[in-house]
Amino acid sequence: MDAIRTLTSTAAPLPLPNIDTDQIIPKQFLKRIERTGYGDFLFYDWRRIQDGPNAGQPNPEFVLNKPEHKGAKILIAEKNFGCGSSREHAAWAIQQFGFSAVIAPSFADIFFSNAGKNGIILVRLTDEQVQTLLSRSTANPNHTITIDLEQQTVKDDQGLHAHFDIDPFRKYCLLNGLDDIGLTLRHADALDSYEQKHDAAFWLAPKSDALVTATPETR
Amino acid sequence: MSQPQTLFEKVWQQHVVVEPEGEPTILYIDLHLVHEVTSPQAFDGLRMAGRKLRRPDRHIATVDHNVPTTSAQDRLVIADQISARQVNALRSNCAAFGIEFFDVQDASQGIVHMIGPELGATKPGTTIVCGDSHTSTHGAFGALAFGIGTSEVEHVMATQTLPQSKPKTFRINVEGKLPHGVTAKDIILEIIGRIGTDGATGYVVEYAGSAIRALSMEERMTICNMSIEAGARAGMIAADETTFAYLKGRRFAPKGAAWDEAVAHWRTMHTDEGAHFDREMTIDAAELAPNVTWGTSPGMVTRVDAMVPSIEDARSEADRKSFARALEYMDLKPGIRIEDIAVDRVFIGSCTNARISDLRAAAAVVKGHHVATSVRAMVVPGSQLVKKQAEEEGLDHIFRAAGFEWREPGCSMCLGMNPDILQPGERCASTSNRNFEGRQGRGGRTHLLSPAMAAAAAVTGHLTDIRKWPLAAKPAATEPALAQGGAR
Ligand code: SF4
Numbered sequence: 001m002d003a004i005r006t007l008t009s010t011a012a013p014l015p016l017p018n019i020d021t022d023q024i025i026p027k028q029f030l031k032r033i034e035r036t037g038y039g040d041f042l043f044y045d046w047r048r049i050q051d052g053p054n055a056g057q058p059n060p061e062f063v064l065n066k067p068e069h070k071g072a073k074i075l076i077a078e079k080n081f082g083c084g085s086s087r088e089h090a091a092w093a094i095q096q097f098g099f100s101a102v103i104a105p106s107f108a109d110i111f112f113s114n115a116g117k118n119g120i121i122l123v124r125l126t127d128e129q130v131q132t133l134l135s136r137s138t139a140n141p142n143h144t145i146t147i148d149l150e151q152q153t154v155k156d157d158q159g160l161h162a163h164f165d166i167d168p169f170r171k172y173c174l175l176n177g178l179d180d181i182g183l184t185l186r187h188a189d190a191l192d193s194y195e196q197k198h199d200a201a202f203w204l205a206p207k208s209d210a211l212v213t214a215t216p217e218t219r
Numbered sequence: 220m221s222q223p224q225t226l227f228e229k230v231w232q233q234h235v236v237v238e239p240e241g242e243p244t245i246l247y248i249d250l251h252l253v254h255e256v257t258s259p260q261a262f263d264g265l266r267m268a269g270r271k272l273r274r275p276d277r278h279i280a281t282v283d284h285n286v287p288t289t290s291a292q293d294r295l296v297i298a299d300q301i302s303a304r305q306v307n308a309l310r311s312n313c314a315a316f317g318i319e320f321f322d323v324q325d326a327s328q329g330i331v332h333m334i335g336p337e338l339g340a341t342k343p344g345t346t347i348v349c350g351d352s353h354t355s356t357h358g359a360f361g362a363l364a365f366g367i368g369t370s371e372v373e374h375v376m377a378t379q380t381l382p383q384s385k386p387k388t389f390r391i392n393v394e395g396k397l398p399h400g401v402t403a404k405d406i407i408l409e410i411i412g413r414i415g416t417d418g419a420t421g422y423v424v425e426y427a428g429s430a431i432r433a434l435s436m437e438e439r440m441t442i443c444n445m446s447i448e449a450g451a452r453a454g455m456i457a458a459d460e461t462t463f464a465y466l467k468g469r470r471f472a473p474k475g476a477a478w479d480e481a482v483a484h485w486r487t488m489h490t491d492e493g494a495h496f497d498r499e500m501t502i503d504a505a506e507l508a509p510n511v512t513w514g515t516s517p518g519m520v521t522r523v524d525a526m527v528p529s530i531e532d533a534r535s536e537a538d539r540k541s542f543a544r545a546l547e548y549m550d551l552k553p554g555i556r557i558e559d560i561a562v563d564r565v566f567i568g569s570c571t572n573a574r575i576s577d578l579r580a581a582a583a584v585v586k587g588h589h590v591a592t593s594v595r596a597m598v599v600p601g602s603q604l605v606k607k608q609a610e611e612e613g614l615d616h617i618f619r620a621a622g623f624e625w626r627e628p629g630c631s632m633c634l635g636m637n638p639d640i641l642q643p644g645e646r647c648a649s650t651s652n653r654n655f656e657g658r659q660g661r662g663g664r665t666h667l668l669s670p671a672m673a674a675a676a677a678v679t680g681h682l683t684d685i686r687k688w689p690l691a692a693k694p695a696a697t698e699p700a701l702a703q704g705g706a707r
Contacts, residue, residue: 027636045661084653086352106420117370180370187236190245191236191380204233204249206277
């Protein structure tokens with residue numbers, strides 16, 4: 001994944017809490033076996049008119065369809081963003097649509113992890129700060145925000161200056177674009193010796209039938 | 220005397236491979252469950268990096284999300300080409316990497332969270348993951364079980380571990396006796412309603428108390444299943460005699476002397492007296508009523524004898540906004556009685572409530588009645604084993620005679636990745652776990668409730684308080700007999 005240090009961009013405001021991964025990418029797009037090509041399906045149902053003669057046409061009211069928000073690399077939403085299903089397709093869709101960061105007061109656990117694996121910066125600010133950014137981006141599509149990952153700050157062109165917390169290891173991985181599996185495999189020796197001992201704990205093995213014939217002494 | 224520990228801490232500690240300074244803990248994973256939707260990109264990732272599957276014996280795979288439930292034939296040749304491609308990808312990946320795979324017509328096929336317990340692969344004290352958020356279901360056995368994304372699936376495949384930061388702990392005690400007509404589903408809906416859909420974010424929840432201990436394994440699974448709907452990383456219930464009785468004799472359970480030794484270890488896996496939790500809460504079971512969701516998030520829930528809430532009932536500004544949006548989406552007006560809400564569809568299924576005891580409870584309600592003419596209702600058993608058991612008990616006849624469709628096992632209309640979906644504007648009483656906008660089909664409206672309540676709604680054509688039902692007897696809290704329950 002690509003490393004990002006700072007990001008300066010306009011933002012797309014989505015002033016709703018509890019935006020779930022079913023909304024971020026509806027199920028019909030989870031049938032694909034590829035890892036790419038999800039950007040067009042981001043918020044698929046919200047981006048289209050649902051009823052009436054124009055059903056299926058792009059909904060001009062939805063923020064991602066507004067030309068003035070085109071090219072925004074930052075998405076702003078309310079609390080508990082990404083709740084629901086574990087589908088990593090949600091993170092892929094957000095990234096492939098063109099977002100590099102999401103700002104919200106809180107994120108659901110699995111989405112938080114998935115976003116990290118894909119190098120998306122998730123910034124947790126206070127409710128108040130998020131409301132400020134939401135209203136500024138809504139009022140002025142040119143409202144520009146700078147996220148500095150190294151400094152852990154968010155600033156905008158209207159004087160907001162906020163600090164955000166991030167786990168130091170997650171920050172390190174984002175800054176360096178590291179491969180998680182590679183990081184774990186640095187501990188291959190520890191893993192080998194742990195596994196050897198752990199295998200003896202047959203009551204933790206998913207398939208104990210393989211061990212049925214062994215007596216407790218020989219196991 | 221060592222420090223008293225919680226159940227979670229014991230499981231965590233026994234699975235720590237290494238705790239690198241300033242980095243997440245590397246946690247060993249005992250069992251990885253695989254299904255067709257979230258695995259293809261992970262297998263591809265392994266291939267691209269030239270990595271091997273570290274421990275094929277610690278993975279079990281099945282197909283559930285995509286498979287049609289109409290007929291055995293429709294499952295063998297899936298008409299939807301994209302679904303077929305995904306199912307075929309899992310078939311060939313399992314063959315290539317040596318993973319045991321329970322294919323569509325296998326006697327052990329079913330929703331991934333049903334077959335783990337049925338096979339006896341889900342065990343107390345273990346760590347279990349799956350690329351699916353409802354992996355929390357397996358916590359009912361005292362396992363630490365949680366959903367992961369596809370990158371993490373690949374990580375587990377390559378290393379049999381996951382880097383994890385330690386969650387906080389939250390104990391929810393449910394004490395006392397449940398009133399007549401109130402089920403495990405109502406307990407968990409109550410909890411989500413009280414703490415909110417992000418109320419347990421960052422926590423592992425342990426469910427404890429006399430009302431929890433009195434539950435059968437199937438009921439415990441219903442509770443742990445929906446932990447994720449409260450935002451929890453995982454939900455857990457300590458293993459006890461009920462757990463051991465359920466597991467004994469199942470295909471992947473230890474046998475003979477090994478069984479006794481296993482049980483001796485499992486008995487140590489409980490929260491010690493005096494152990495510390497970061498948060499704790501107690502609920503009085505006697506106060507509970509059957510619950511129904513009215514909105515578009517599982518936290519938007521109320522008692523069946525209540526009314527659709529008004530926007531003023533919301534607890535915060537953010538909630539007010541989502542209440543307004545939910546009422547509009549659900550086409551409901553504040554103040555109307557929940558029982559006056561008419562439904563078009565009824566879905567009895569999903570990894571929350573499609574086990575044999577759920578089907579028995581629903582069948583007991585519909586027996587001798589007929590589905591209302593305005594309603595289309597279906598029962599989708601969660602697994603082949605449940606379907607077989609139900610058919611042996613004649614439940615399929617009861618459902619069919621009452622006008623229900625009787626289907627093949629799978630996720631079905633829980634998320635509608637297969638052809639089972641709601642049409643725009645249709646309203647459904649559903650025993651599943653999510654009522655998000657469009658979850659069961661674009662524009663569809665979902666009310667979550669217990670199996671008995673779903674059955675009653677099918678008969679009356681509207682949401683119905685099961686406590687008034689003349690025929691609603693609480694089904695015996697027994698487990699399926701062993702011969703039908705997973706041993707081969
Ligand atoms: S039944 Fe529903 S919740 Fe359960 S695994 Fe299938 S889609 Fe997910």
